[in-house]
Amino acid sequence: MDTLKLGIIGCGTIASxxxxxxxxxxxxxxxxxxxxxxxxxxxxxxxxxxxxxIYARYEDLLEDDxxxxxxxxxxxxxxxRQVVAALDAGKHVSCQKPVxxxxxxxxxxxxxxxxxxxxxxxTENFIYYPPIVKAMELxxxxxxxxxxxxxIRTLWGSFDRSGAIELADGAMxxxxxxxxxxxxxxxxDGWHKFATAMWWLGDAAKVFATVLRPRGxxxxxxxxxxxxxxxxxxxGVFEFASGEGMPIRTKYYPLDEFFEIQGPAGxxxxxxxxxxxxxxxxxxxxxxxxxxxxxxPSDWSEGFDGAARDFVDSVxxxxxxxxxxxxxxxxxxxxxxxxxxxxxERPVDPTQVL
Numbered sequence: 001m002d003t004l005k006l007g008i009i010g011c012g013t014i015a016s017x018x019x020x021x022x023x024x025x026x027x028x029x030x031x032x033x034x035x036x037x038x039x040x041x042x043x044x045x046x047x048x049x050x051x052x053x054i055y056a057r058y059e060d061l062l063e064d065d066x067x068x069x070x071x072x073x074x075x076x077x078x079x080x081r082q083v084v085a086a087l088d089a090g091k092h093v094s095c096q097k098p099v100x101x102x103x104x105x106x107x108x109x110x111x112x113x114x115x116x117x118x119x120x121x122x123t124e125n126f127i128y129y130p131p132i133v134k135a136m137e138l139x140x141x142x143x144x145x146x147x148x149x150x151x152i153r154t155l156w157g158s159f160d161r162s163g164a165i166e167l168a169d170g171a172m173x174x175x176x177x178x179x180x181x182x183x184x185x186x187x188x189d190g191w192h193k194f195a196t197a198m199w200w201l202g203d204a205a206k207v208f209a210t211v212l213r214p215r216g217x218x219x220x221x222x223x224x225x226x227x228x229x230x231x232x233x234x235x236g237v238f239e240f241a242s243g244e245g246m247p248i249r250t251k252y253y254p255l256d257e258f259f260e261i262q263g264p265a266g267x268x269x270x271x272x273x274x275x276x277x278x279x280x281x282x283x284x285x286x287x288x289x290x291x292x293x294x295x296x297p298s299d300w301s302e303g304f305d306g307a308a309r310d311f312v313d314s315v316x317x318x319x320x321x322x323x324x325x326x327x328x329x330x331x332x333x334x335x336x337x338x339x340x341x342x343x344x345e346r347p348v349d350p351t352q353v354l
Contacts, residue, residue, distance in 0.1 A: 004312050005066055007032035007091075009058045009082065010073035011044045012168035014096060017252070017301060018073055018123065021308025023048055028312045034061045040168070058082055062089040069315055071123070071308075072096055076188075077180040080105035087116040094311045094321075096123050098191045098335070099328040101182040103354065106329045113325055119314060121321045122328040126192045127199045128306030130296040131270045131282040135261060136200055138285060144263030150201060150229075151237045151260040152193045155275075156185065156221050157248035164254045185220040185240060186211055187335055189255070194334045195323070197236050200261070204334050205230045206349050211342035225338045250275040252300050274300045 006028055008019055012035070022028050030048070033041040034055040041054045055061040061070070062085055069092035072082050080100045086093045099122045100106060113120050126132055139147055159167065175181055175188055183190075198204070204227040213219040221242035228235060248254040256275030261268040266287035271280045281293035314321035333350035341348040 001068065001316060002027065004028045004092075004315055005031045005068045006312075007034065007052075007055075007061050007064065007067040007070045008044075008073065009034045009061060009070055010096075011035040011037075011041045012073065012170075013165060015044060015073050016047075016165065017125070017304045018071060018096070018308065019044070019048065020301065021305035022071070022312065023050070024305065025309060025312045027316060028308075032061050032064055032067050034058050059085065062086055062091060068092060069094070069118075069311075071311075075175075075180065076101055076182070080108050083109050083120065084112040087112040087118060087120060090116075090118060092118045092311075092315045093120045094123050094307075095120070097195070097323075097328075098122075098182070098187065099325070099332060103329070103332065103336075106325070106332065110325060110329075119320060120325060121311060121314070122323045122325075123307050123311075124192065124195050124323045125300075125303035125307045126196045126273070127303075127322055128310065129273060129300070129303030130306075131272070131294075131298050132196060132200075132259070132303075134283045134294055134296050135259065135268050135270050138268050138283075139200070139261050139263065143285065143287065144261065144266035144268060147201060147232070147234050147261050147263050149235050149237070149260075149262040150197055151239070151262075152197065153239045153241070153258045154189065154193065154221075155241045155243050155248070155256045155277075156189075157246055157254035157256075158244045159254055164248070164250055165252045182336070183220070183339055186223055186225075186338060190225075190238070190240070190338070191331060191335055193238055193257075195327075195331050196259070197238070198327070198331060198334065199322075201229050201232060201234060201236070203230045203330055204228065204236065204337070204350055206347040207334060207337040207341050208347040209338040209341040211339060223342075225341075227334075248275050249277050272298055273303075 035041040072095040209225040211223040221240040223240040225238040257273040259270035269284040282298035283294035285292040337348040337350040
């Protein structure tokens, strides 16, 4: 295979970030778009300057022999059935995070992955974002010593007060519906943060969380989650805060993030992702009386482009891309452990979540 022929299933809000990386790849052709609102797919095709086949049903796209692989950009409650169908149809599959809502659904996907002769991965743009990649390179070099604390802060603002990305119709409705989604803000956005922490430093041994007003969406801020990392003398702290009354400087979603990794010999900061609230370099190393700034590419779209590039290259090279099913299951267990911990008011081992 010289060129990957890709179908996109779901042309809503996140497609504006996930798809351009595929369009830029010189060995990928986006040959089909699918959306339950076909006009939305046609508008995307015009926006991207392509002339793909348009489908209203994902089942019809999966029957198209010209499609080698699919990117699933659909609500999380649809993921399991769509992943299984796509793998059984012989397609390579990249599925937008979260992988699915329940561990039972993970088992269904695992059976399909075992049957398949194609590649499956979960799309996670954060682990391809250049400042996060640079931070990992720094602490793996040993420059700050063995990490003892990792902190992630997320501040959510209001879509009404920020120059943020335009939401597709219904984009927030299913996220706030407890019958369709495993959680709210902690599940939807928190997945990114747990995946990043675990990619950096490994799995959580036990999780303790306080989630105020669970099962809402923005209502889940404020929340604080702490955990031990397995096989490290290191703690993780993950903070959600609400800033609905303040504008967030951003071109994308109205939230701002700050990451910190502390070691005995220094500190690493990642100062931005979607938001751009701080007039600082995207990566900063503080070591003694020295401060080193790293001006790596930091537009949030860079992570999405990297995720697309890795999927295409992995399929063409015949290798497994980052964020396979095993890692994705561990992230899901950690998120679910946070909810369970808040509910029972004591630490929860993610491996014991049912």
